[in-house]
Amino acid sequence: MDIDCNYPEQLLGQHLLTFPSPLASPAQIISKDSSTPLSPTSTLNDTSFSPPSTHFNQTLSALEISHPLKPKSSHKRKRSAHERLLDDLENIDQHLQSICSDFGSLGNFLRLLFWHPRVTRNEDLCYCFHKRSICNFLQGKSSVKPVHIIRKIYSHPNSYPSWQSNNATEEAAKAFSLDLDPATIKYARPSLSAWAAQTCATRAHRELNRLTKNDPNHPEDTPARISIDSVTWDEINSITPARTIATFKRRAPYVEGLFRYLAEPRKSGKPIPQVYRPTDIVIGSPWSSGPTLVIGHNRFANGYLGLPLGIELFSTQTHSDIKRILTRMGLSISDQATRRALQTMTAKARDKMLAETVKKADKGEVARCYMLDNVQRNYAVHEGGLLVKPVMKVGCAATAVKLEDCEEGAWDLSDYLSRVAQNRRSTMTIHELWNGIDWQNHYSAQTLYRFRAHPVAIHRIPNSRRTKIQPLGTNSEREVEIHSMKRCIKDFDAQIGFTAAGADDSLLEWVGGNPNTGDGASFAAILNLQKYLAPTSLGNRETLRNKIVTLEIWHAKDKAMKAIAEEHFGPPSSSDPSSLSKLYTVAGLKRPSNPKQCDHYPTLRGFEMIWIAQILDCWRLVLGVEDLQAYFSNLDTNLLPSLDTLMSKAGIVVQKYASVGGYNRVISSSRHSGVKIKELRVELGTPWVSSSVKNPSPEQSNQPDSKMTDVDSFDGDRSLANSILFKMQFGSLLLLRYAIQDGDVGRVIQQLKVG
Known part of the structure; x- marks a missing residue:
């Protein structure tokens, strides 16, 4: 609130009559009324500094006169910090009187002090010294920074209403308001807090809008928008919490930092590390920062959470009511959109798998193997609105696994058949198995159980490798039946692309049971098929001679x-x-x-x-x-x-x-x-x-x-x-x-x- 210092002469005369003559100087008033003298190291920049007494402020406000200058002493002595402060305050009083007399109020002076042209191409009317002083101050080239001034204003006791005033609650409630114009708030502290809150809110809103769009210049970012009609499994599998958090840090640093500060529990102002709930996961979760707010800004921004969560809900067979609720909350895409995306991804993945199988076969290699097992599920059959009986639907499912790190010629069918024809397995004894064990490695492994390097490791998969799997279409065949197993293998071979890879069938193909479930029935059924079809004159694929079958390790x-x-x-x-x-x-x-x-x-x-x-x-x-x-x-x-x-x-x-x-x-x-x-x-x-x-x-x-x-x-x-x-x-x-x-x-x- 600006204070007009141009008092009429009558008021000045009244004040002169009120106080005894001669008038006390500010130095005498401070020395008399100040209960705690300043230390030699105290400055105006200290936040702990308390202003002079209320009596001194009232006296300086009433005495709007120019104090006579002190006579110059012939001998200059070094002043203490307290004396320098008293002299500076006295000079400030004189300059303030002059400023209020010339500019009408302190606020008007500050407005003109920081005046600048609205457009940079307009002429700057400030004089050179004025522009240079303001430039040095705003660019932090002086010992007193702008933030020191703001802190002084914000923490000044007169910047907020006193608890004894009638409108104290009303004025204090305006602090950090996002709706009121800060210029309409009288007191400095609520006005500054409202301005800071609105500035931060504008920044956060701008960053969230930025997150709703893809950045073509940064392919390492998590895509904000993924087209349902062109999405692939590679795009879905590449979405990770670490990648999403890195995207937030780059594109929305303020929002990410704000929610990180809020998500981290703190003690004595320092964050406490969380083991079971890492901060990055909490920030990337739907209950905190980006995904939910971004989807709320634009429903097409499905990359951070909406599309992956929709696929997760579909795969776990979540109830449709839960899907609808999460869709309304902006956490997931609709079930219909999820199904359309899955159909798109499945079709593209199948075409890619077929092309890779044919390409590998041309080089004499096998791209994939597959694991199969039976599946069953109870379905309630209703007739006329009444439950008749539950029906067990059975079938056979398979998962294709991408093969890597295979030696050249490892899948040569002719070499495999020649070794099978030698029938060396019939002469294998326990002593041969015993001698084939590296007992030195076995005892070293028992000594160093969890060590992963030499001398424990023999042929370990590299740390950088991640097994890539792809579900195949489930059929309604029974794996324990011979004819059904033959139709199962034919179906899965066609889905992977083995039948399209070549007519000579010169490559060995690996089929196994599910590594986690099953009872070995798949393994036994395929062996029986090979046994029954071996005497026939059919080709390698029809007789399953090109199949190598392994039992589940879990069993x-x-x-x-x-x-x-x-x-x-x-x-x-x-x-x-x-x-x-x-x-x-x-x-x-x-x-x-x-x-x-x-x-x-x-x-x-x-x-x-x-x-x-x-x-x-x-x-x-x-x-x-x-x-x-x-x-x-x-x-x-x-x-x-x-x-x-x-x-x-x-x-x-x-x-x-x-x-x-x-x-x-x-x-x-x-x-x-x-x-x-x-x-x-x-x-x-x-x-x-x-x-x-x-x-x-x-x-x-x-x-x-x-x-x-x-x-x-x-x-x-x-x-x-x-x-x-x-x-x-x-x-x-x-x-x-x-x-x-x-x-x-x-x-x-x-x-x-x-x-």
Whole structure:
């Protein structure tokens, strides 16, 4: 609010009569009324500086007179900071009186001070010194920056209404208003806050409008608009949270920064990192920044969230009511648009797949393999508005997998048939399989379970490779039936493009079961087809001689786990310390009622818990300590064992307690006494004998061929041998599991040999 300093002479005279003569100078008033003197380092730029007392302000406002200049002293002494402040305030008072006298008000003076032509081509009427001073000030070339002045105005006690005023609530409510004109707000603080809020809102609105359009100069950005009639799967698969956040940072830095500030929890003004809910994901989610607001600005901006979410809702078979709600909320596109986009993407992907298959076949290579399995679903059949009965609809589904990193000639059918004709598999023995295992690598892998480099890895898929899959059209055939399986293969071959790749059928094609589900029926049905069609004179494709079939790896793990359960559980009430039934009781786990048909994942978690506990106990024995955790906790930092020491100890643990050699050494006392390496010798413990052996029943005593009669002749440690077998077998299962997770094809093949 501008203050007019041109007071009439009558008012000046009244004020002269009000105060005693001689009048006190501002320096005397401040020295008398100021309760806290300024420190030598205080300046006008300090935000903590408090202005002089109210009495001094009222006195300076009333006394609109020019103070006489102080007489110059013959001796100049260095003034203190407090004295300089008093002199500066006195000079300001004099200059303000002159400014108000010449320009009418302080506000009018500031308006003229920062006057500039509205258009740059117009003539600037300011004088040189004026323009140069304002330029240096606005460009930050002076010690006092414009923000210091704004902060002083904003934090001044007179810039907002006092709580004692009648319109305090009304005026304070105008702060940060997005509707009111800041010029109509009287007080400085609410007016400045409203202006800042409107400026930021305008900036955010401009950035959101920018996000609704594609930027052809930056192909790395997530596309804002994707045409439903020309969308491809590559465009959908390329949309990632990281790419979207990078797009927001480049195209809408203010909006992204604002929502990042709001999304991050803060302590003492510093953001707290979030592990389970990363800030980037929260910003890119529909509940925060870009996607929802952008779709609200333009419904065609479907790239950030609308189209991907619509496809996700369709694939998960979300209820139509939920789809409608999310569409109204601006989170997803309509179900009809999603179906049209899926049809477009499927047609383009199929054409691309056919072209790649033919192109690869011309070079003697195979582009894809496919995995098939049965599918079924219950449908409710209604007749006359009443539910008659649920009907099970069955079919066969397949997924094409793109093949990469294949050696030249790997899919040569003639070479494969020549090796099959040799029938070397009929002469394969267990000893040949045993000798084909790289036991050094196997023991190294047991020592370094989760290591992915040499000497553990054999043939690992590169980290940069991502398996590309493509669903094929589902048919209504039954995979367990011979004729249906033949029609299934013909259908899937045509969809991938094998039948169009060439008439000679000189390439080998890979067919497998679903790697996660199924019971091996697909594998058995294809083998039966090859067996029945082999004596015919049909071509390679009709007789399926060009097909190589593999069983699901998941079933290999499941069968191995059930074999371990059947062998090591024993009776439910077993007291054998190596029995899994006894260990399950000690660990508080529930024993499966039928170990031959136990649930996969609960049993796997129970085995892993017991295996880890046994391995840690083996470490305790090798290190010769009572409490492993207390040993390492009390160990000095400088005395911690090196990696090489731990590696050598781990090798001893494997050779002693989880290997075939360790099993053979404890199964017989003669073999145990013949061990020459001291570290591999096992200390003899208290022998355990079953209660049924100690106190045999009359029926058992009368049976001369009873298995209990070999107790006297057996001189090994049966419980320890069973424990070693469990650690060795389940350890191999864990190696197979980790090899699958790491994508190490070579280790998978080796563990299948070991199993």
